[in-house]
Amino acid sequence: MPELPEVEVVRRGLERWVAHRIVAGVEVLHPRAVRRHPAGAEDFAHRVQGHRLGLPSRRGKYLWLPLQDSGQAILAHLGMSGQLLVQPLSAPTEKHLRIRVRFADTPTAAASAAEATELRFVDQRTFGGLSLHDTTPDGLPDVIAHIARDPLDPLFDDEAFHQALRRKRTTIKRALLDQSLISGVGNIYADEALWRTRVHYERPTATFTRPRTAELLTHVRDVMNEALAVGGTSFDSLYVNVNGESGYFDRSLDAYGREGLPCRRCATPLRRRPWMNRSSYYCPKCQRAPRVAS
DNA sequence: CAAGGCTCCTGATAGC
DNA sequence: TGCTATCAGGAGCCTT
Structure with a gap:
């Protein structure tokens, strides 16, 4: 992946x-x-x-x-x-x-x-x-041309991203995976960044304050840079570098693939929920579900 | 126009 | 043993 x-x-x-x-x-x-x-x-x-x-x-x-x-x-x-x-x-x-x-x-x-x-x-x-x-x-x-700049691009515009979140009528994980808003984020790093930010994947983007958006972007960048430093995330031989070697970031994942395992912050067992034909992994205590709009 | 769902594909694995 | 069901999921395209 x-x-x-x-x-x-x-x-x-x-x-x-x-x-x-x-x-x-x-x-x-x-x-x-x-x-x-x-x-x-x-x-x-x-x-x-x-x-x-x-x-x-x-x-x-x-x-x-x-x-x-x-x-x-x-x-x-x-x-x-x-x-x-x-x-x-x-x-x-x-x-x-x-x-x-x-x-x-x-x-x-x-x-x-x-x-x-x-x-x-x-x-x-x-x-x-x-x-x-x-x-x-x-x-x-x-x-x-429709693909947005990615968060490691020096020209990525944090303020424009925040304003786009405010305008959208969608939830935060959908927005993170929308390559026309921010590119390069997939299911794994979305779950990791949301866990670090303590935000539930279904939080509406319109509720994001400027500090919360800034914190999320910091975590997206941190988790990506940390993965890059160890050659990326590999679960099996499907992802390798050009020389056929695997990365080691799978050992550092805090959320993705950890269903039932204790949260590294609060020890609550992590959950997996089917979501958009895939899975979302999250801590039910650290990442509280948003109140359902009536 | 925006938002969300469907679909392409193969192989590993679980269950019976 | 061998079959079927399920899961992994990026992004173009389609529907609502």
Whole structure:
């Protein structure tokens, strides 16, 4: 379940291992992996071939690789289970390999042919994918213009976010997951930030005071930065960095996945509630349910 | 227009 | 043993 910290770990890996390399060829092994590329797999492969990759960027859970001197970028979303792996050419084909990107060069002059690497998009549940898009003057792929800046973006506007919460007629967890208000937050970090702020997931956003919004944003940023520092959250092999390694933040989670376990603040057993086709984990004592509007 | 619900997908796991 | 049901969930799209 890659959210902002996990995607940022992947972005950093791409920056180190594939930036500035020239694409020799692209092989699409599953059409669903390029479903956001309307012209299809063949068109995608053809248009990427021969271009040099620029520095990878990220907004929220989206990341993209600019194609130098083309005004276009390869946009990637990992969905539920997507992985971007930098693998030796000799590595066995993964069971869920969807797209393979070969390069014209080798990473260093000293690297032997056997050590040369390629980029692989592997995705078990096929919610993720790659696509090619024009970029706006500020370098953003045009199809994600509606995605808000994320809380780690220096240009994220805290006051505008607060005002948006005040205007909305919805509840706080829905707002945190609304990528057009704040991007990069998914189910795990939403539950973690709400637990830290002692706020119930169904609190109406219109009740948020400016200090409470500020506190929530601080906790969102803290939990994401702490996760980033240890390589992200991994429950299994579905989320890994570009070298196939797992992160360690799952050991630090206070709410998510802890149904029945004692709250680390007050020892009350945490609860899990079905919510929007997923689950919300919370402490029934620290995070009081809001009074139901009559 | 805003808000909320539906749907895509595969594999692990539980229950019978 | 082998079947079915359930769960994981991001975000585009559809309905209300």
